[in-house]
Amino acid sequence: MIRRWARDPLFHFLVAGALLFALFAWRGEEADPESRTIAVNREVQASLALQFEAMMQRPPTDAELDGLIERWLRDEVLYREALRLGLDREDAVVRRRLAKKMDALASAQAETAQPSEAELREWLAANPERFARGATISFDQLYFAEEAAARSALSRLRDNAGWERLGEPLSIPASQERASMRLVTDRYGRQFTAAVEKMEAGDNWQGPVPSGFGWHLVRLQSREQGKIPPLAEIRQRVEDDWRGATMSARTQAAYQVLRDAYRVEIAE
Template sequence: MTLKTLVREPLVHFLIAGAALFAFFAWKGEPADPASRTITISQEDRARLALQWQQTMQRPPTDAELDSLTETWLREEILYREALRLGLDQGDAVVRKRLANKMDYLSASAAETEEPSDRTLRQWLADRPQRFANDTAYTFDQLYFSERTRAEAALASLNSGAGWQALGQTISLPPTAEQQTADAVEGRFGIVFREQLDNIAPLGRWTGPHVSGFGWHLIRLRQRDTGKVPPFAQIREQVENDWRAQTLEDRKAKAYQLLRDAYDVTVEK
């Protein structure tokens, strides 16, 4: 990857932004006391509020509307500081989840506004025709497990030559499906399960664990018959939505892995 290509990579922008924030706070010193009774609303703050309004309403705010936006922001800031002062952020699963979600959003937000070229989307379609075909059919075997660790142990047994019929936990799902359409698979196993059938390669091997709304599965996809794919012009929006959703997930995963690699984690048992 060349330097010119590297600097255009959104993940690099995310890491640079994180480093810049780290350097800023290191230079600034200790953050302001959340319980401080002094709040300064700068011109930059009001400009940011006005820009957010304009992006939503497609027009600049009036002076009265900007004053109202400022007062709303001030109310949130005061309540936020008081909540921090009382320690309401400590041990709160909701706050923890929201902050984690914001980090995920930061790592992938560039993909939300990025406009892929037709060439990119055509290649995306060519590489994944089964996602857009009208009547793709699947033939597969599957084993269900309530826990990922059980599925991993079973996969190791299968790789050692164990018979698959003796493995897996009981559930009201068929162990074998023959020439089932995408709609039929989604109706029985769920959309997450069906989407993973589109990504399994090569055929004929046990793979997993794969997650679904039921739990964990090992899947041996024996056949995938791709039906007729509509012309690109008819499904361009669908292809772009698929590209964007997958790109978001890929970038979040890459950003998290980079952060995860910086931690030394010990799980006590």
């Protein structure tokens, strides 16, 4: 049982969080904005030297290490003074960055994970539309800058009459005939493509669907399946896609573990 837990990414996420907490507790003087003592111990110096070596492919000279320490001290002093002034509180930017760091902890293992041949074959079989060559779709789209406007327009598209007049101006055509999935992704973005891939072809308008421009209502007219290459030819693409999806899934699963520990009260 213990060995199985040790392989679980959620286990590593929670352990990493505990280690971070322990690190701050052990180096309490650095986390305490009231402290006027800054200890540049050997661990700090070694970390600075290793970061320099990783970037420059050589160890720093004594003079360069002195410069690294001075820059580290400057950041530490300003960091403590920012804490002293309470600049970390009610700051949306700081809040979001800390949340992203927690997400990074959860997905870190997936970044270096090596899937087996069987896992890649299973992934390719489960997501053929992502790798098919020559796959095309034909669709109509209406663009809106705001999601609310798109939802409002959707209710007026039931009879499909005069649909071209409902959208807002956009530099790309309202209709796409036999567009490749690569073209759709390049033009509209991954979120748009992923949403359209899940749609059923027909006369119904669907959405709103997000893109790099804003929001769209989409009527998928037809889909033509392409040919799926052998895994050996597209192995790296399949692995990258698997890794991205795995990172996203592990991040969400780790968040859910933490989320379930809270009771949320939303005022009405």
